[in-house]
Amino acid sequence: MPKAINKKIKNSKTVSINNLSHxxxxxxxxxxxxxxxNFFIEKGELVLLKGPSGCGKTTLLTLIxxxxxxxxxxxxxxxxxxxxxxxxxxxxxxxxxxxxxxxHNLLRxxxxxxxxxxxxxxxxxxxxxxxxxxxxxxxxxxxxxxHHKKLPNGLxxxxxxxxxxxxxxxxxxxxxxxxxxxxxxxxxTGREIVSLLRKLAKEQNCSVLMVTHDPRISDMADRxxxxxxxxxxxxxxxxx
Amino acid sequence: MNFSFIKFxxxxxxxxxxxxxxxxxxxxxxxISFAGILMFMQLGFRDGLFDTSVTIHKLLDADLVLISPRxxxxxxxxxxxxxxxxxxxxxxxxEKTAPVNLTYLLWRNPENLKTRSILTLGFNPSDSLLLDDGxxxxxxxxxxxxxxxxxxxxxxxxxxIEDWFLSDKKVETEVAGKRVLVEGLVxxxxxxxxxxxxxxxxxxxxxxxxxxxxxSIEIGLVKLRxxxxxxxxxxxxxxSLPNDVRVLTKDQFIxxxxxxxxxxxxxxxxxxLGALMGFVVGCVVVYQILYSDVTDHLPEYATLLAMGYRLxxxxxxxxxxxxxxxxxxxxxxxFSGQILYSIVRNSTKLPIVMDAxxxxxxxxxxxxxxxxxxxxxxxKLVDADPAEIF
Numbered sequence: 289m290p291k292a293i294n295k296k297i298k299n300s301k302t303v304s305i306n307n308l309s310h311x312x313x314x315x316x317x318x319x320x321x322x323x324x325x326n327f328f329i330e331k332g333e334l335v336l337l338k339g340p341s342g343c344g345k346t347t348l349l350t351l352i353x354x355x356x357x358x359x360x361x362x363x364x365x366x367x368x369x370x371x372x373x374x375x376x377x378x379x380x381x382x383x384x385x386x387x388x389x390x391x392h393n394l395l396r397x398x399x400x401x402x403x404x405x406x407x408x409x410x411x412x413x414x415x416x417x418x419x420x421x422x423x424x425x426x427x428x429x430x431x432x433x434x435h436h437k438k439l440p441n442g443l444x445x446x447x448x449x450x451x452x453x454x455x456x457x458x459x460x461x462x463x464x465x466x467x468x469x470x471x472x473x474x475x476x477t478g479r480e481i482v483s484l485l486r487k488l489a490k491e492q493n494c495s496v497l498m499v500t501h502d503p504r505i506s507d508m509a510d511r512x513x514x515x516x517x518x519x520x521x522x523x524x525x526x527x528x
Numbered sequence: 529m530n531f532s533f534i535k536f537x538x539x540x541x542x543x544x545x546x547x548x549x550x551x552x553x554x555x556x557x558x559x560i561s562f563a564g565i566l567m568f569m570q571l572g573f574r575d576g577l578f579d580t581s582v583t584i585h586k587l588l589d590a591d592l593v594l595i596s597p598r599x600x601x602x603x604x605x606x607x608x609x610x611x612x613x614x615x616x617x618x619x620x621x622x623e624k625t626a627p628v629n630l631t632y633l634l635w636r637n638p639e640n641l642k643t644r645s646i647l648t649l650g651f652n653p654s655d656s657l658l659l660d661d662g663x664x665x666x667x668x669x670x671x672x673x674x675x676x677x678x679x680x681x682x683x684x685x686x687x688x689i690e691d692w693f694l695s696d697k698k699v700e701t702e703v704a705g706k707r708v709l710v711e712g713l714v715x716x717x718x719x720x721x722x723x724x725x726x727x728x729x730x731x732x733x734x735x736x737x738x739x740x741x742x743x744s745i746e747i748g749l750v751k752l753r754x755x756x757x758x759x760x761x762x763x764x765x766x767x768s769l770p771n772d773v774r775v776l777t778k779d780q781f782i783x784x785x786x787x788x789x790x791x792x793x794x795x796x797x798x799x800x801l802g803a804l805m806g807f808v809v810g811c812v813v814v815y816q817i818l819y820s821d822v823t824d825h826l827p828e829y830a831t832l833l834a835m836g837y838r839l840x841x842x843x844x845x846x847x848x849x850x851x852x853x854x855x856x857x858x859x860x861x862x863f864s865g866q867i868l869y870s871i872v873r874n875s876t877k878l879p880i881v882m883d884a885x886x887x888x889x890x891x892x893x894x895x896x897x898x899x900x901x902x903x904x905x906x907x908k909l910v911d912a913d914p915a916e917i918f
Contacts, residue, residue: 350915353834355834355914355915356915379833379836379838380836381836382833382834382835382836382914383835383836384836385836387831387834387835389831389834391827393827393828393830393831394828395541395825395828395831395832396548396825396828397541397544397545397548397549398539398541398544402539402544405539406539406541406832406835407835409538409539410835410836410837415536416534416536416537416538439548455835459835459836
């Protein structure tokens with residue numbers, strides 16, 4: 289295992305993974321969920337990650353999102369080696385990673401605009417008014433400019449997901465991780481959301497890794513990675 | 529002045545977490561206010577007790593006070609020979625003295641004829657007893673036997689003495705089974721030890737309480753010449769006088785009384801314990817509110833951690849919630865305390881006041897209560913695992 293490396297590594301790829309393995313449990317209960325995973329994501333790419341439940345997709349996503357400690361192998365995200373990275377390094381790195389959750393996880397006490405602004409608040413050199421402007425711009429980009437005063441309770445599932453996307457993008461991320469963002473949406477809204485993500489990601493030169501089971505959006509990806517039993521099978525396959 | 533913190537302010541998350549759940553906020557405020565009111569009342573009663581126990585002591589026109597070493601407080605005064613007071617006149621620094629008798633006698637309410645114990649002071653009307661400009665004029669009326677001055681701040685159970693007296697009605701009743709006539713009103717105030725006060729001449733006092741030896745007094749007042757050092761004179765007198773008398777400065781006499789209530793009775797302890805109970809109740813309420821708030825919002829806090837917010841920032845959010853709750857809870861407690869103090873003052877005549885010490889002390893206690901509870905609730909934040917929200 290490499291020693292703790294907190295310094296940046298020059299790499300043209302947004303994500304670069306070599307022989308990444310991960311385990312849960314200890315001793316006889318130890319279970320391997322990722323088995324020598326290798327793949328990369330280029331800048332501005334939209335990559336879909338598919339596979340059956342329990343194959344390790346979410347674990348992989350949380351490792352790339354610097355939410356878990358990397359146990360074995362090399363994981364470089366935005367030029368940061370995460371194996372052995374400190375908690376502070378991972379926390380700082382997360383500021384450059386936008387995350388869209390299956391349950392959108394909006395703050396119930398905040399309006400749509402304020403939820404988006406929570407993302408923009410991570411940009412430290414902007415004033416309050418500038419950050420509010422950023423939030424309004426992104427809400428407008430996802431077509432919710434008329435709903436900025438609404439609390440999450442007053443929004444539909446699709447609208448909440450759009451707010452979550454706007455929040456993720458408002459911090460100018462270089463990498464966007466999305467966990468089944470279309471699972472709770474109808475096919476039309478689902479395509480709309482992914483199309484929006486793709487458009488915004490391309491405009492921002494932001495890479496997107498999306499975990500999904502939804503076959504209706506496969507044609508919109510640059511690449512599709514298939515995962516099974518903790519292994520990636522077609523890491524280099526080109527779809528488009 | 530640098531106002532950049534306003535320019536670069538962030539969304540007031542703590543404020544919104546509290547105010548967007550009005551029912552929970554109201555319950556929290558009610559709980560904290562209740563705890564605050566409990567503390568205000570308990571400390572108010574405690575301070576009121578200490579203050580009222582020395583109301584008369586403060587009004588006495590004396591630099592030094594002689595008492596019996598056996599005396600414990602104004603409610604259990606022992607007598608000592610009056611000649612000890614006269615002996616103090618041998619000292620050049622002593623200008624004049626005044627012997628005072630003090631005991632509890634039974635007063636008959638002239639309206640319903642029920643009897644009640646009243647603190648009775650006997651003194652020579654030609655002496656100066658109280659630091660009150662108009663008192664000597666009133667005291668002159670006591671030269672006639674059987675005349676008394678009634679404390680108009682006494683509890684109403686003693687009868688409508690003030691009303692009758694001011695309406696020129698002859699106020700005549702019995703004290704210790706002997707007839708007395710109220711010749712005037714004074715303002716002293718009741719205490720935890722005495723519900724009412726009565727002042728009379730020593731001559732009348734001895735008639736009302738014949739068991740009291742003529743040469744025995746409970747308090748000896750000593751007035752010093754201007755420029756004299758009371759502490760030094762006290763030391764000289766304590767050395768020169770026999771040990772059947774104890775000499776105190778007026779301040780020492782006041783402390784002597786307060787010490788009795790603080791240390792020799794359970795009352796001070798009980799009220800302090802009551803305030804502590806209020807504090808503990810408040811801690812439990814605030815902790816419950818903040819803990820359930822953190823638990824309810826744990827996925828949202830985890831989301832913020834996943835977005836790149838530091839755990840420390842979330843600690844600050846909970847701490848701010850604690851601070852806001854302290855402010856929101858303190859204000860109603862303060863105003864309710866004012867109203868309740870006023871009610872207690874009017875119904876008991878006890879001098880319970882909202883002084884600066886209590887105002888600041890209770891705010892600090894509520895702040896400690898809220899911030900401490902927030903600190904404990906923060907431990908739950910550590911459970912917010914951003915990896916679990918995917």
